[in-house]
Amino acid sequence: xxxxxxxxxxxxxxxxxxxxxxxxxxxxxxxxxxxxxxxxxxxxxxxxxxxxxxxxxxxxxxxxxxxxxxxxxxxxxxxxxxxxxxxxxxxxxxxxxxxxxxxxxxxxxxxxxx
Amino acid sequence: xxxxxxxxxxxxxxxxxxxxxxxxxxxxxxxxxxxxxxxxxxxxxxxxxxxxxxxxxxxxxxxxxxxxxxxxxxxxxxxxxxxxxxxxxxxxxxxxxxxxxxxxxxxxxxxxxxxx
Numbered sequence: 505x506x507x508x509x510x511x512x513x514x515x516x517x518x519x520x521x522x523x524x525x526x527x528x529x530x531x532x533x534x535x536x537x538x539x540x541x542x543x544x545x546x547x548x549x550x551x552x553x554x555x556x557x558x559x560x561x562x563x564x565x566x567x568x569x570x571x572x573x574x575x576x577x578x579x580x581x582x583x584x585x586x587x588x589x590x591x592x593x594x595x596x597x598x599x600x601x602x603x604x605x606x607x608x609x610x611x612x613x614x615x616x617x618x
Numbered sequence: 619x620x621x622x623x624x625x626x627x628x629x630x631x632x633x634x635x636x637x638x639x640x641x642x643x644x645x646x647x648x649x650x651x652x653x654x655x656x657x658x659x660x661x662x663x664x665x666x667x668x669x670x671x672x673x674x675x676x677x678x679x680x681x682x683x684x685x686x687x688x689x690x691x692x693x694x695x696x697x698x699x700x701x702x703x704x705x706x707x708x709x710x711x712x713x714x715x716x717x718x719x720x721x722x723x724x725x726x727x728x729x730x731x732x733x734x
Binding site for chain 1: 664
């Protein structure tokens with residue numbers, strides 16, 4: 505079956521702009537989690553959505569937001585981009601929420617902020 | 619303090635040899651889970667193996683095994699018979715918390731290079 509699909513794979517933005525990233529989970533999976541990965545901080549949890557509801561949230565400023573649609577596809581948005589937002593953004597889907605089961609990851613969206 | 623510590627930023631191993639990647643963790647939960655993921659250069663995180671805190675036997679999945687030493691709070695990954703395709707970043711993660719507050723906490727990873 506198709507894996508987790510993230511778009512776009514690469515993007516370049518400038519400071520102050522906003523960006524929207526998309527994630528299509530594995531068919532049947534209702535949980536989508538987002539992570540930010542940087543060399544210095546590793547993987548940091550952003551938020552998790554299950555059945556269109558945010559179930560869990562990490563310690564990121566309000567500039568980072570997300571949503572999930574009825575077909576389980578999810579988007580995350582970062583407004584007023586800062587240089588430090590440059591990172592690989594990974595999406596993971598799962599059958600169950602709250603990290604109960606195995607997470608299946610996409611290949612990520614690599615964001616560069618200039 | 620780091621909850622997941624991977625002390626080896628980089629490791630080298632000869633093809634066909636075994637290699638151990640270290641992971642120590644810190645939690646006060648009685649029930650927790652430990653995961654290992656592999657991240658090749660493509661970026662995708664690939665699940666390798668899972669060990670629950672109450673599992674008495676070490677987990678194994680093909681060439682991967684997890685050396686779980688609960689008292690020492692270590693969960694080392696052992697890869698037997700290394701292959702060139704094993705070259706990647708390897709991440710140890712711990713699931714702790716309960717109910718809606720379960721979180722996955724990640725180590726900073728170990729870069730493994732398999733030499734021919």
